[in-house]
Each structure stands twice: as C-alpha cells, then as structure tokens.
Amino acid sequence: MSEILRLGRLELRVLDLEESVKYYTNVIGLEVTGREENRVYLKAWDEYDHHSIILQKSDTAGMDHMAFKVKDIYELEKLEYKIEQFGCKLSRISKGTRLAEGEAVRFQLLTGHHMELYTEIEQVGTKTGNLNPDPWPDGLKGIAPHRLDHALLTGDDLKTATRFFTEVLGFRQTEKIVTVDGEDLVGSFMSVTNKGHDLAFVKGPDAKFHHAGFYVDNWYEVLKAADILTKNNVQAEVTPTRHGITRGLTVYFFDPSGNRNEAYTSGYMSYADFPTITWTEDKIGTGIFYHRRELIESFSRALT
Ligand SMILES: [Fe+2]
Incomplete structure (x- = not known):
C-alpha cells in the first residue's frame, strides 16, 4: 500500500498568462486562489487545498511538474531515499518557493518529466464547507469540475x-x-x-x-x-x-x-x-x- 494520498497539483507552462487565467476560470471554471508575477494558482470548487493547478508564464507550453501529496514527512523522507536508490536525480524545493506550499522533493523521471512529492500545503476549504454542506456552491462558472x-x-x-x-x-x-x-x-x-x-x-x-x-x-x-x-x-x-x-x-x-x-x-x-x-x-x-x-x-x- 502506498503512503501517497493522491495527485496534488500540476504546474502547466502557458504562453499568455492573462488569456490562460481567463480560460481556466471562465471555461474550465477554476477559482484563482493566489497570484505572483509569473504564476497564478487555481483550484476546483470541490478541492480544499490552496491549489491544484499552477499556471506558469513561459515561452513554451507543457508541464513544469506533477506533484503527489504524501501522508507525512516521515513517509516523504522514506520515499526520498527510495527514489534516490532507484537512480533519479533529486532536489529539495524549500518552503515558500511557491505560494501556500511547504517543502517538496523534486525529481526527474527517466522519461524526462519532473515530479514532486510534498506533505504540506495550506488548506483553504470549499464554499460548501464541512458542516452540513450543500451538494454544490452557488456561482459556479464553466465546466466547473470537482477536481x-x-x-x-x-x-x-x-x-x-x-x-x-x-x-x-x-x-x-x-x-x-x-x-x-x-x-x-x-x-x-x-x-x-x-x-x-x-x-x-x-x-x-x-x-x-x-x-x-x-x-x-x-x-x-x-x-x-x-x-x-x-x-x-x-x-x-x-x-x-x-x-x-x-x-x-x-x-x-x-x-x-x-x-x-x-x-x-x-x-x-x-x-x-x-x-x-x-x-x-x-x-x-x-x-x-x-x-x-x-x-x-x-x-x-x-x-x-
Ligand atoms: Fe484522461
């Protein structure tokens, strides 16, 4: 059994940041939860962590990284060791590198893709809340996926x-x-x-x-x-x-x-x-x- 909880985030490279934000909010229907000069952070309405999609302004489209959330820091360190043993290049991304995130372990697959594992991210909750919630919030836009x-x-x-x-x-x-x-x-x-x-x-x-x-x-x-x-x-x-x-x-x-x-x-x-x-x-x-x-x-x- 894995101590990885789930897929946590994708950071996507986009060419025109503002045009992309319009698309991901109006067509996909995600909600903006944070902004930096070259990054915008978004989440779906049913997700409670700060973000699941990061749009990064870039000259090329594609995926910067895909990240999975791990149960706790002890499991993260165990996985870090196993990843190194497998022969993947590995580094630590320090807390505060991106908005709302704690430390992450970043590594490159032999296929060239960058992956990250992490445990810490700010929880912002959902508009329906955790107490006697309605099945969905008002004001959804676009496709409005759960996650x-x-x-x-x-x-x-x-x-x-x-x-x-x-x-x-x-x-x-x-x-x-x-x-x-x-x-x-x-x-x-x-x-x-x-x-x-x-x-x-x-x-x-x-x-x-x-x-x-x-x-x-x-x-x-x-x-x-x-x-x-x-x-x-x-x-x-x-x-x-x-x-x-x-x-x-x-x-x-x-x-x-x-x-x-x-x-x-x-x-x-x-x-x-x-x-x-x-x-x-x-x-x-x-x-x-x-x-x-x-x-x-x-x-x-x-x-x-
Ligand atoms: Fe698919």
Missing part, C-alpha cells in the same frame, strides 16, 4: 517508468497496452488511489505532456462541457465519447497555449487486488475511443 483527476504523459521507456511508479512509489498498474507480440509496453495506466488512473503514460517522445483530466459528475456534464466549449469558441478535439480503457466518459480540448484538457467522468474503481487489464496495440483505437474504434491523428501528434 483535477489525472494526467497523461508520453515517454519512450514505459517499462522503467512503470517499474518506478509501482515498485518505488506504490502505484498499481490498472491497465496496459502491449504490442501484439506482447514484447513491448506502449501504454501504462497507474493508480495510487482507488481511481482507474491517477497517472498514465503512452509511448511517444520523452518529457511531453498529453493531457490533464478534470473530473465532472456524469455523462450529462461531459455533454454540457462540450456545449460550454462551443459557447466559448473553444474547439473540441474529440466530442463526447467513451474510453475502452478505464471505461471513462470524455471530451478533449485545448487551452489557449495548446495544452490538452479533458472533462472526464465515471469509469471503475480499482482496489489493491485489482488485476491489470491488458489491451493489445491492434485494439488501441477501441481502447482509447470505444465508439470510433480508431485514433485521430492529432491525438498522438499534439503534445506540449
């Missing part, structure tokens, strides 16, 4: 990436995509909670970001998310459909910098004894888009 749900990254050596997350960080592989001969791994979906996935990799260039998934209530909310995209003149890359992998319901689109976003719901729960589901590469179309049964070109090509 940041998962991220998908691309990389070359997915076997090592999977070994790292399962053996070192205690994730479970819920689903995998293998070549038809079973030799190579071309997709790996992993969970550190009881969700279908918290993090996934598909085969592709190292250090690239594929998408951030935001969780909404149900199929109608996915449909409504697509309505909100059209109302805001945001192109949907893939209109609402179902994934074979995770059985989730989905719509894909892009932020103004070209970072892919997803409104996602449903799918199964996975427990500690969940057996890994296998897809063969010849069925990858069905695995990703269950109805269309084939990939669209942009889906593999548009990465940041």
Whole structure:
C-alpha cells in the first residue's frame, strides 16, 4: 500500500498568462486562489487545498511538474531515499518557493518529466464547507469540475517508468497496452488511489505532456462541457465519447497555449487486488475511443 494520498497539483507552462487565467476560470471554471508575477494558482470548487493547478508564464507550453501529496514527512523522507536508490536525480524545493506550499522533493523521471512529492500545503476549504454542506456552491462558472483527476504523459521507456511508479512509489498498474507480440509496453495506466488512473503514460517522445483530466459528475456534464466549449469558441478535439480503457466518459480540448484538457467522468474503481487489464496495440483505437474504434491523428501528434 502506498503512503501517497493522491495527485496534488500540476504546474502547466502557458504562453499568455492573462488569456490562460481567463480560460481556466471562465471555461474550465477554476477559482484563482493566489497570484505572483509569473504564476497564478487555481483550484476546483470541490478541492480544499490552496491549489491544484499552477499556471506558469513561459515561452513554451507543457508541464513544469506533477506533484503527489504524501501522508507525512516521515513517509516523504522514506520515499526520498527510495527514489534516490532507484537512480533519479533529486532536489529539495524549500518552503515558500511557491505560494501556500511547504517543502517538496523534486525529481526527474527517466522519461524526462519532473515530479514532486510534498506533505504540506495550506488548506483553504470549499464554499460548501464541512458542516452540513450543500451538494454544490452557488456561482459556479464553466465546466466547473470537482477536481483535477489525472494526467497523461508520453515517454519512450514505459517499462522503467512503470517499474518506478509501482515498485518505488506504490502505484498499481490498472491497465496496459502491449504490442501484439506482447514484447513491448506502449501504454501504462497507474493508480495510487482507488481511481482507474491517477497517472498514465503512452509511448511517444520523452518529457511531453498529453493531457490533464478534470473530473465532472456524469455523462450529462461531459455533454454540457462540450456545449460550454462551443459557447466559448473553444474547439473540441474529440466530442463526447467513451474510453475502452478505464471505461471513462470524455471530451478533449485545448487551452489557449495548446495544452490538452479533458472533462472526464465515471469509469471503475480499482482496489489493491485489482488485476491489470491488458489491451493489445491492434485494439488501441477501441481502447482509447470505444465508439470510433480508431485514433485521430492529432491525438498522438499534439503534445506540449
Ligand atoms: Fe484522461
């Protein structure tokens, strides 16, 4: 069992900070909780920590880092040691480097992605509160997801990436995509909670970001998310459909910098004894888009 509690945050690089803030507040419907000169901090309405998304002004789009929240400082130090033993380059990010955050351990995967583990972040709570709460607050805007749900990254050596997350960080592989001969791994979906996935990799260039998934209530909310995209003149890359992998319901689109976003719901729960589901590469179309049964070109090509 892992002492990692959950996915905590994604820091995304964006080209035009103000345009991006407009998009993430009006279209996605996140709430701004803090600002610095080159960073804006946001959270979804159902999240109680200070932020789950950081937008960082940059010359290139993509992901600065993905961070997981760990149970306590003792577990964080144990994980730090194990990560070092695995051979990852590691550093400490001191408290106060970013708003509302305590110290973090930062390391680089062999796929080139930067990850962080942390325990401390200011809790700001939700508008519904913790005492006799209403099911949702007034004044929600846009898609208004409950939370940041998962991220998908691309990389070359997915076997090592999977070994790292399962053996070192205690994730479970819920689903995998293998070549038809079973030799190579071309997709790996992993969970550190009881969700279908918290993090996934598909085969592709190292250090690239594929998408951030935001969780909404149900199929109608996915449909409504697509309505909100059209109302805001945001192109949907893939209109609402179902994934074979995770059985989730989905719509894909892009932020103004070209970072892919997803409104996602449903799918199964996975427990500690969940057996890994296998897809063969010849069925990858069905695995990703269950109805269309084939990939669209942009889906593999548009990465940041
Ligand atoms: Fe997704």
